[in-house]
Amino acid sequence: MEIILRKKKQVKDIISHKDLKISGSRFRLGRGADQDIHLPNSRVALEHAILEIDKNDTLTLTATENHSFIHNNITTTKAQLSEEDSIQIGGFFITPKYSSDGLVILEIFEKFTDQTKAMKQELIDRTSRGLENSFLSKRLLAFGISLSVILVALIFPFSYLEKKEQSTLKDVSNHILMPGSLSIHHSEFSSDCTNCHEGAFDSNLTEACKSCHEGNMDHAGSSHVSFNLEMESMECTSCHWEHHNTETNAISRQDEGFCADCHGAEIANSELLIVKRFKKHPQFRVPYKKRQGEDGYDLIPISDYQQNSELSMIRFPHSSHLDNKLQNNLGQETELECNYCHVSDAAGEMNKVSYEEHCDSCHQIELTNNSSEKLVLPHKYLREVVTKVNEFYKDESNFDVTSSNIDSTSLVIPGSQRVPLTVGDRNLNYQNLADAKLQEIVFYTGCNTCHNVVPDFEQTNFPWKIQSVDPVNWYSKALFNHKAHEGQECAECHKGIEQSNSSLDINLPNVEYCQSCHLGGWGSPLKTASTCVTCHIFHIDPVTVEPEQDEPYQETRAH
Amino acid sequence: MHDSFVTYKNFYFLKVASALTAVLVIFYLFHDAYPEPNGGSWLGYLLGILGAVILIWLSLLGIRKRRYRSSQGNTVSWVSAHIYLGSALIIITTLHSGFQFALNIHFLGYFLTLLVVLTGFYGLYAYSVYPDKITANCGDLTRDTMFDEVIDLDERSLAVAESISADLYAQILELIESCKVKPSLFRQIFSNSDYKNENLESLVNRIIDSINSDHGNRDKLSLLHDFILEKYALLKRIDWDIRYNCRLNWWLYLHVPLTLALIAAVSIHVFIIFYYWW
Numbered sequence: 001m002e003i004i005l006r007k008k009k010q011v012k013d014i015i016s017h018k019d020l021k022i023s024g025s026r027f028r029l030g031r032g033a034d035q036d037i038h039l040p041n042s043r044v045a046l047e048h049a050i051l052e053i054d055k056n057d058t059l060t061l062t063a064t065e066n067h068s069f070i071h072n073n074i075t076t077t078k079a080q081l082s083e084e085d086s087i088q089i090g091g092f093f094i095t096p097k098y099s100s101d102g103l104v105i106l107e108i109f110e111k112f113t114d115q116t117k118a119m120k121q122e123l124i125d126r127t128s129r130g131l132e133n134s135f136l137s138k139r140l141l142a143f144g145i146s147l148s149v150i151l152v153a154l155i156f157p158f159s160y161l162e163k164k165e166q167s168t169l170k171d172v173s174n175h176i177l178m179p180g181s182l183s184i185h186h187s188e189f190s191s192d193c194t195n196c197h198e199g200a201f202d203s204n205l206t207e208a209c210k211s212c213h214e215g216n217m218d219h220a221g222s223s224h225v226s227f228n229l230e231m232e233s234m235e236c237t238s239c240h241w242e243h244h245n246t247e248t249n250a251i252s253r254q255d256e257g258f259c260a261d262c263h264g265a266e267i268a269n270s271e272l273l274i275v276k277r278f279k280k281h282p283q284f285r286v287p288y289k290k291r292q293g294e295d296g297y298d299l300i301p302i303s304d305y306q307q308n309s310e311l312s313m314i315r316f317p318h319s320s321h322l323d324n325k326l327q328n329n330l331g332q333e334t335e336l337e338c339n340y341c342h343v344s345d346a347a348g349e350m351n352k353v354s355y356e357e358h359c360d361s362c363h364q365i366e367l368t369n370n371s372s373e374k375l376v377l378p379h380k381y382l383r384e385v386v387t388k389v390n391e392f393y394k395d396e397s398n399f400d401v402t403s404s405n406i407d408s409t410s411l412v413i414p415g416s417q418r419v420p421l422t423v424g425d426r427n428l429n430y431q432n433l434a435d436a437k438l439q440e441i442v443f444y445t446g447c448n449t450c451h452n453v454v455p456d457f458e459q460t461n462f463p464w465k466i467q468s469v470d471p472v473n474w475y476s477k478a479l480f481n482h483k484a485h486e487g488q489e490c491a492e493c494h495k496g497i498e499q500s501n502s503s504l505d506i507n508l509p510n511v512e513y514c515q516s517c518h519l520g521g522w523g524s525p526l527k528t529a530s531t532c533v534t535c536h537i538f539h540i541d542p543v544t545v546e547p548e549q550d551e552p553y554q555e556t557r558a559h
Numbered sequence: 560m561h562d563s564f565v566t567y568k569n570f571y572f573l574k575v576a577s578a579l580t581a582v583l584v585i586f587y588l589f590h591d592a593y594p595e596p597n598g599g600s601w602l603g604y605l606l607g608i609l610g611a612v613i614l615i616w617l618s619l620l621g622i623r624k625r626r627y628r629s630s631q632g633n634t635v636s637w638v639s640a641h642i643y644l645g646s647a648l649i650i651i652t653t654l655h656s657g658f659q660f661a662l663n664i665h666f667l668g669y670f671l672t673l674l675v676v677l678t679g680f681y682g683l684y685a686y687s688v689y690p691d692k693i694t695a696n697c698g699d700l701t702r703d704t705m706f707d708e709v710i711d712l713d714e715r716s717l718a719v720a721e722s723i724s725a726d727l728y729a730q731i732l733e734l735i736e737s738c739k740v741k742p743s744l745f746r747q748i749f750s751n752s753d754y755k756n757e758n759l760e761s762l763v764n765r766i767i768d769s770i771n772s773d774h775g776n777r778d779k780l781s782l783l784h785d786f787i788l789e790k791y792a793l794l795k796r797i798d799w800d801i802r803y804n805c806r807l808n809w810w811l812y813l814h815v816p817l818t819l820a821l822i823a824a825v826s827i828h829v830f831i832i833f834y835y836w837w
Contacts, residue, residue, distance in 0.1 A: 043704045043711075066699075073715065073782060091707060119735070120710045126739035127706075128747070128801050131808055142816035146823040149671075153664040154827045177831050179598075179665050193835070203836030246594045255593030277591075521591025 001025055001053055004099070005037060008109040017107075027051040029061075029089065041110065043090030057104055059096050061087060152176070166191055180243040183251050196242075209236040252538070256521050259532040278520030278530055284511050286474050287311065297472070307504040311470040314450045318500040318507075329364045338490040338497075348483025355379045365446045367437070369398035382447070382466055386438060393434035438462070474508055478535040565687070567639035576643035580650045583609075587654045596657035598665075598832075606655035610648060611825055614672075617645050618818050642683055649676050668828045671821040678814040689807040696799045705797050712790040719783045723776045727769075731783075734762055740798045747805035754798035759791055 001023060008017040027036040032046040039048065045067050052060045059081040063069055070088040071079040081087065087094040097105040157173035174193055182190045189195040196208045239258070240251045256277050264276040273282040287297030289310035297311070325333050341358040344350045355363075356379065367375040367389070375392055378384045392398055440446075442453055442464060452467035459465070491497055493509040500507055518534075519527035583606065592600040598607050620641045624634050652672045660666050700708070713735045720731040737758060742750070763784060770780045 043700070043707050045699055073719075088711075090704075091711070116710055116714065119713060120706050122736070123706060123709060123738065126741065127797065128741045130801060130804050131812060136812055138812055138815045141812060142819040145816045145820040149667065149820045149823045150827070153667060153824060154830075157664075175661075176663050177835070178661075178663055179832070180659060180661065197835050200834050201836065241594070244594050244597065250594065253593060256591055257593070524589050 001057075001104075003027070003053065003104040003106060006105055006107045008107060010109075025053055027053075030064075031090075037106070037108070039089060039092045039108070041090040041092060044092065048089055051106075053104060057098070057102070059104065161194060164192075178243065182242055183244075183246065183249040185249065185251065186242060203237060204235050205237055206235045209240075254531050254533045256531050259536075263532075275532075278518065278532070279515065281511050281515070281520075284475055284478075284508070286506055286508065287470075287472050287476070290470070297470075302506065302508060302510050305506060307502065309504050309506075311472055312452065312467050313472075313503045314469055315452075316450060316503050318497050318505075320501075322498045326362060328362045329366075334362075342490070344482050348481040348486075350482055359450075363449065365441055367392050367398075377441070377446075382442070385441065385446075386462060389438045389441070390431070390434045393431070393437065399433075435462075474506065479537065480535065564635050564638035564642060565683070567635055572636075572640045572643040575640075576647040579644075580647045583651060583654055592657065595659070596654075597659060598655050598657060603655055603657065606651055607829075610651045610655055610672075611829070613644050613648055613651065614822065614825060617641050617648070618822065621815065642679070645676055645679050648672060664824065664831060665828050668821065668824040671817055671824050675814060675817045675821055678810045678817065681810045682814060685807050685810060689803045693800060693803045693807070696796055696803060700796075702797060702800050705793050705800070709790055709793050709797075712786045712793070716783055716786045716790070719779050719786065723779050723783070727783075730762060730765075734758055734787075738794070740794055740801065742798060742802060744805070744809075747802045748809060750802070754795040756791065756794065759787065759794075763787055763791075 002021055003023075005020040005022060006017050007020070008015055010016075022036060024036070027050070028047060029035060029037040029039060029044075029049045029051055030047040031039055031041065031044040035047065037051065045064065047064050048067050049061055049063045049069060052062070054060075061069065061071070061079050061081055063077040068075050068077050069079075070076075070086075071081075072086050079085075079087075081096045083096055083098055085096060087096075091110050093109045093111055095107040095109075097107060099105055153176060157176045160170045160173035163170055171191055174191060177193060178190070181187070186196075196205050198208060239253050241253060242251055244251075260276050263272065264274065266274055275281055283301035283303050285299035286302050286305060288300045288305060288308060289298050290296075291298050300308075321336050322338070323335075325335060328334050341353045342350060360379070365377040365379075365385075367377065369375070369392075375388065377388050442448060447453055447466055451469070453464050454467045455463055456465040457463050485493070493513065494507045495509070495513075496505065497507045514530075517528055518530040521529065521531060586602055587596065587606075590596065590600065590602045592602065597603050620637055623637050649672070652669050656666075656669050660669070697705070713731075716731050717728060717735070720728040738756065740754060742754075766780055766784045766787070770777055770784065773780060
């Protein structure tokens with residue numbers, strides 16, 4: 001069957017039309033270009049409806065799924081059309097008509113008047129247009145914000161760089177540029193960057209440093225540095241860094257890399273071992289014998305030490321002092337802990353163990369006279385002991401030579417069997433008694449308990465002397481503060497100390513033990529930080545305990 | 560299967576970004592920086608350079624997405640990489656800073672980085688939520704066709720009203736001329752309540768009253784009533800369309816300008832660092 005499509009068009013008041021003949025019984029209406037009846041309007045779906053015509057020229061319009069049309073002002077999805085009915089699909093008005101020769105004519109008119117356009121535009125004008133059409137522009141915003149950043153962060157601070165007068169704005173401008181505050185030492189210069197930074201793109205601040213520190217430039221221990229470093233070529237900033245907000249206000253570098261720059265390789269004319277970082281630290285070394293022909297000691301790695309020390313040390317068995325019930329001079333029972341003798345000061349520095357403070361209460365040497373009065377003999381100076389003992393026995397009122405209270409078996413001659421003095425010897429004169437008592441104290445009950453007594457044949461009346469103790473600082477190149485480890489038991493680091501029977505046992509931790517908790521540098525989530533300067537001081541002479549000069553202790557002789 | 564920019568190639572760029580940040584975090588944790596972690600150590604410089612390179616590359620997305628003939632990867636892959644490497648930038652710049660913050664130009668770069676990435680996170684959320692909402696709200700229509708529908712209903716309403724009474728025609732005309740859908744920016748972004756037009760509702764109530772009293776024009780009044788309610792529904796959809804589109808796009812008005820400001824801040828940061836050789 002054939003139908004005529006009459007597409008009407010209105011230009012101003014003139015309406016024109018164009019006829020198109022199509023044939024078939026089923027016609028598709030829609031916006032799609034493949035539709036039989038093409039309705040190019042965005043309010044029309046691609047396939048909007050189906051128009052069917054039967055043998056009786058009856059027209060039926062059916063909307064496709066989810067679409068509808070308006071039939072005689074009623075929105076519907078299906079309608080049987082009669083002549084002059086009004087169908088509206090989107091902006092199109094369709095009216096079926098019949099020609100005089102019985103052909104079906106579909107008049108299609110797109111209503112798109114100036115009035116409609118004007119009404120739509122007015123509605124759009126009254127409606128929000130969205131951000132895209134607003135006064136906001138991404139480019140304008142980007143330009144504005146970027147320009148603000150440049151003004152505030154670059155132009156403003158640099159415009160104040162050359163101004164010398166101080167003001168709040170200049171202070172603000174400096175802080176805008178400054179990456180971190182200055183240490184307390186240089187904080188007064190923070191108001192003006194040009195106090196130190198004289199030239200652009202120049203890391204050399206040495207001249208600026210010299211302007212204040214002239215005359216104090218050779219402060220880095222040049223005697224240690226000069227043989228291997230060309231100090232003249234170094235800048236202050238090689239060793240000192242600012243703007244780092246350190247808690248200690250330290251500006252001297254303390255990182256491992258700083259030390260490893262030199263110590264990471266062999267140093268000429270030096271016995272120093274190579275250390276690149278703490279993880280590769282050489283084994284700790286301890287002194288074990290005096291260096292021949294010069295001061296100091298030969299060192300041995302603690303891992304190689306086998307109680308082979310040739311140093312003179314006091315005799316002290318830790319085992320008998322720890323975990324044992326002891327008796328003091330008053331006959332009272334006491335138990336010792338490590339901290340009875342090893343006491344640190346408030347700063348964590350371990351005090352020296354002294355006889356007077358730590359030994360005297362149990363190991364006091366005394367003589368008792370007839371009246372049960374006790375004469376305490378002095379420690380440290382054998383000469384005084386000899387004098388005191390001689391004086392004691394010279395005064396017969398102190399004892400009764402005939403008394404059986406004198407324990408003759410206790411008075412023995414050194415090097416001999418413990419043969420008691422005869423009564424005759426005892427009575428011969430007080431000197432025999434004094435000598436015997438003296439020898440008893442020196443060789444059996446007193447000095448020899450802790451000290452080596454060695455012959456001194458230069459002396460005729462008492463040819464013995466107390467061997468001097470070598471003033472050893474075991475880890476002399478390092479500093480160690482016990483305070484940082486006070487939460488630990490002593491034996492955790494000083495392993496085996498409770499079982500130690502000899503002073504030859506060193507019982508100091510080795511490097512592997514320290515590394516089990518400490519990592520070089522600034523640590524890690526698992527290990528504690530420790531840089532070189534945690535234990536070492538920059539180019540300071542080896543830390544040693546010097547003998548006390550005012551009270552000579554060595555080679556104390558008896559006369 | 561469709562690959563979105565989030566799941567692109569089975570989260571390829573998520574894996575790349577995660578691996579990169581994990582390696583950098585491990586480096587950071589075990590890095591010996593003096594005197595504390597900072598941008599001036601070797602790792603600090605590495606992180607800074609990496610962050611700057613990523614920043615520049617991320618900002619090139621704005622150029623790449625306009626080059627339809629580019630052979631440098633498809634846009635989906637670029638967006639996917641943009642999202643995940645952009646997220647990694649938070650970690651990279653934080654590590655670069657060494658957690659040292661102060662009110663200066665160096666911190667400004669970090670702060671802008673955070674803002675840019677956070678607005679980007681919102682954009683990711685918006686792009687995953689609002690396109691579906693826009694489609695569900697509009698159906699087959701666009702906003703322009705909805706306006707056409709509204710105008711059509713207006714014209715038909717006027718025609719019906721004219722056939723009832725001059726007074727009703729005037730009321731409909733007044734309603735049409737006063738009708739607007741203009742939610743504020745705040746409402747567009749934050750409000751979830753429906754569009755409300757009290758004039759329209761008032762007129763609908765008056766028509767309902769007339770339907771009950773004016774039996775002669777009951778059919779026409781009912782038709783008019785339906786037209787106005789249909790228009791009201793369309794206006795609500797237009798309102799939601801405006802809001803959804805705003806919510807889909809407003810973050811770009813921060814993300815893009817702040818990105819350029821960030822590039823400016825980073826450039827100044829680098830310039831000052833080398834100007835003073837800190």
